[in-house]
Amino acid sequence: MKKVFLPRFFALGYLLFGMVCFAMAQTYCTPSATNACTTNSGNETISNFTLGAINNNSACSPTNYEDFSSPTTYPAIVTTLASPSSNIPYSVTMLHADLSSPYAIVIWIDLDGDGTFAANEIVAQRAFATDCSLLCNNVVKSGTLNIPAGVSAGTKRLRVRAIYNGNAIDPCANINYGEAEDYRVIMTGSVPVTDITVGTVTSLSYCAGDAISVPYTISGTFTSGNIYTAQLSDAAGSFATPVSLGTLSSTATGAVSGTIPSNTAYGTGYKIRIISSNPADTSSNNSVSITVNDKKPVSVSISANPSGSICSGSNVTFTATPVNGGAGPTYVWKVNGNVVGGSSATFASTTLNDNDMVECVLTSNAVCATGSPATATALTMSVGSAFNAGTVSAQSNAICMGTQANLSVTGNSGPIQWQSSIDGTNFSNVTGATDTTYNASPIITTYYQVYGGSGNCIGSSNILQLVVNPLPTAPVITTGDSLICSSDSTEVCVTGGTFDTYLWNNGGTNSCSYAKFAGAVWVNVTDANGCGAQSNRINISIHSVSSVSIIRQGDTLTSFGAVTYQWIKNGADIPGANTPFYVAKDPGDYAVRITDANGCASTSASVNITVGINEVNFNKDIYVFPNPASGFINVQYTGNQTLRCQLKMYNVVGESVKEEFVTFHGKRTEVVDIHGLSSGVYLMQLESGQNKISRKIIVE
Numbered sequence: 001m002k003k004v005f006l007p008r009f010f011a012l013g014y015l016l017f018g019m020v021c022f023a024m025a026q027t028y029c030t031p032s033a034t035n036a037c038t039t040n041s042g043n044e045t046i047s048n049f050t051l052g053a054i055n056n057n058s059a060c061s062p063t064n065y066e067d068f069s070s071p072t073t074y075p076a077i078v079t080t081l082a083s084p085s086s087n088i089p090y091s092v093t094m095l096h097a098d099l100s101s102p103y104a105i106v107i108w109i110d111l112d113g114d115g116t117f118a119a120n121e122i123v124a125q126r127a128f129a130t131d132c133s134l135l136c137n138n139v140v141k142s143g144t145l146n147i148p149a150g151v152s153a154g155t156k157r158l159r160v161r162a163i164y165n166g167n168a169i170d171p172c173a174n175i176n177y178g179e180a181e182d183y184r185v186i187m188t189g190s191v192p193v194t195d196i197t198v199g200t201v202t203s204l205s206y207c208a209g210d211a212i213s214v215p216y217t218i219s220g221t222f223t224s225g226n227i228y229t230a231q232l233s234d235a236a237g238s239f240a241t242p243v244s245l246g247t248l249s250s251t252a253t254g255a256v257s258g259t260i261p262s263n264t265a266y267g268t269g270y271k272i273r274i275i276s277s278n279p280a281d282t283s284s285n286n287s288v289s290i291t292v293n294d295k296k297p298v299s300v301s302i303s304a305n306p307s308g309s310i311c312s313g314s315n316v317t318f319t320a321t322p323v324n325g326g327a328g329p330t331y332v333w334k335v336n337g338n339v340v341g342g343s344s345a346t347f348a349s350t351t352l353n354d355n356d357m358v359e360c361v362l363t364s365n366a367v368c369a370t371g372s373p374a375t376a377t378a379l380t381m382s383v384g385s386a387f388n389a390g391t392v393s394a395q396s397n398a399i400c401m402g403t404q405a406n407l408s409v410t411g412n413s414g415p416i417q418w419q420s421s422i423d424g425t426n427f428s429n430v431t432g433a434t435d436t437t438y439n440a441s442p443i444i445t446t447y448y449q450v451y452g453g454s455g456n457c458i459g460s461s462n463i464l465q466l467v468v469n470p471l472p473t474a475p476v477i478t479t480g481d482s483l484i485c486s487s488d489s490t491e492v493c494v495t496g497g498t499f500d501t502y503l504w505n506n507g508g509t510n511s512c513s514y515a516k517f518a519g520a521v522w523v524n525v526t527d528a529n530g531c532g533a534q535s536n537r538i539n540i541s542i543h544s545v546s547s548v549s550i551i552r553q554g555d556t557l558t559s560f561g562a563v564t565y566q567w568i569k570n571g572a573d574i575p576g577a578n579t580p581f582y583v584a585k586d587p588g589d590y591a592v593r594i595t596d597a598n599g600c601a602s603t604s605a606s607v608n609i610t611v612g613i614n615e616v617n618f619n620k621d622i623y624v625f626p627n628p629a630s631g632f633i634n635v636q637y638t639g640n641q642t643l644r645c646q647l648k649m650y651n652v653v654g655e656s657v658k659e660e661f662v663t664f665h666g667k668r669t670e671v672v673d674i675h676g677l678s679s680g681v682y683l684m685q686l687e688s689g690q691n692k693i694s695r696k697i698i699v700e
Contacts, residue, residue, distance in 0.1 A: 644688060
């Protein structure tokens with residue numbers, strides 16, 4: 001806005017209109033502070049500024065700077081000051097003030113409207129001062145300011161700043177602590193001015209070439225012949241090289257109609273201002289940022305997959321490729337001019353005929369689209385006869401590794417070629433496999449198909465999956481004893497793994513089997529897939545069972561050559577009868593069960609014992625003690641006769657170790673020296689004529 005000097009009698013009228021100053025359209029520096037008030041409770045924050053009609057409460061700003069000068073955003077935050085004037089009171093209230101450190105309050109007003117706060121534009125300055133000794137809240141710093149004479153009337157920018165001790169008195173510089181706020185003041189004086197204010201445009205987004213109406217209001221007097229021109233900035237909001245949108249010949253408030261040039265590049269930071277010609281003035285504000293979108297010509301092309309000639313019945317997918325289709329374009333597909341599908345960017349068909357024409361119509365929803373709807377160049381189809389490759393089948397769709405499957409194809413309309421694939425997608429020819437049957441022996445699961453035909457009319461059969469099941473891990477068989485007695489058997493079992501069937505070479509069908517004969521033992525198994533494996537082999541050896549017999553001497557039974565003995569009476573084991581000899585005390589059938597050095601057991605034939613009367617009396621009249629004995633043993637006869645006996649002692653293997661005669665004349669005790677015998681179990685026999693007794697003696 002330019003200053004216009006008018007006759008003195010117009011001055012009062014201009015003051016009543018509350019004219020604003022061109023300086024408000026300037027771009028001012030942005031002050032800053034290193035320590036944000038939001039992160040430091042001790043950082044000084046302006047919570048209230050009072051000057052004339054301004055009484056503004058404010059909060060902490062994250063950037064330590066707040067701008068309250070916009071007439072659009074803060075229409076009520078403004079005061080009027082006269083030029084000249086003096087001793088105008090003001091106050092600044094500080095929040096979170098660590099006022100134990102000195103702070104200064106400085107107020108600038110851009111008096112000449114050049115967009116800067118010069119040192120000679122300081123209208124109030126409160127020197128660095130300490131107001132309290134600790135962290136304080138709501139501390140008021142007050143003073144007065146003076147306005148010099150000769151300041152032009154209009155709207156001016158005021159900046160108040162709290163500055164921490166030691167920082168420069170500067171309206172723009174970065175300081176350690178403090179905050180700055182800008183306000184709008186209206187200067188009154190003897191120089192009347194004009195002012196143009198840009199209103200709100202109807203949209204914030206336009207296309208290049210769109211019409212636009214820019215409303216404005218004025219204050220002051222514009223003379224006859226005045227022309228208002230709406231100007232567009234560049235995409236960054238700069239009016240260094242403005243572009244004219246339209247003009248209006250008028251001296252009053254109104255709206256300038258115009259057109260955004262069609263070659264305007266896309267941008268989101270465009271602004272609009274109004275200038276006048278009589279007097280020459282520039283609007284005190286610019287519009288908010290608007291977006292200008294460039295024109296977007298719409299087109300569409302289509303492609304087919306597969307392309308070129310196809311076979312009858314082939315599935316062809318057509319894809320539309322839009323240009324400037326927007327976020328949600330719509331499509332209409334046509335075959336020979338008839339609508340066959342819509343909305344989607346793709347269309348598929350298996351019913352195309354030779355020379356059919358396929359086309360697509362695109363309707364764009366892009367911003368600033370031109371040429372919509374657009375129609376793609378039609379594709380003319382070349383369709384030939386299809387080849388029938390037939391149906392592939394197998395006797396079984398699963399085999400075991402190492403076996404083969406017989407595959408066959410039926411229903412094919414001509415020569416075929418077998419193909420295989422390990423993923424069911426990428427097939428390759430099987431060399432030499434062109435018959436209708438094929439014996440396949442893959443080592444992993446494989447897919448098979450046949451194909452035939454020529455050119456683009458190649459047909460493929462169904463895909464057959466031939467599953468190759470791995471052979472089960474060969475089972476391991478174990479036995480507790482591979483060397484057994486001829487009268488025994490040993491259990492052989494599969495360890496580890498579970499199988500569906502078992503077949504032992506000895507006929508067994510369970511996971512365990514009993515081996516009774518010499519030779520190798522093994523098992524064949526199958527898993528759930530019917531695939532088989534054979535186990536390791538175990539050789540079974542047989543021990544022949546030793547023969548056993550009993551030597552009878554009166555009531556004494558003896559058996560030799562075994563490792564263990566168990567005497568049996570009438571079919572029952574005799575407790576404790578485990579030595580090579582046994583003295584029968586009662587009539588009955590006696591036998592012995594022995595175990596040889598190989599652990600094989602054998603039982604003798606029974607021996608019948610009938611104890612006679614003499615033997616019984618003899619048995620009752622003879623006593624042997626002590627038992628166990630050491631060094632000597634006493635043999636006592638309690639009868640009344642003279643008795644001569646032969647005494648013999650045998651060790652556990654039946655060897656005679658002592659032999660002597662003892663004579664009894666009636667009741668008598670004879671002492672037998674056994675010092676020469678080792679510790680162990682012995683059999684003592686006393687024999688006199690037909691009488692014989694045996695006693696088991698333990699020598700310690």
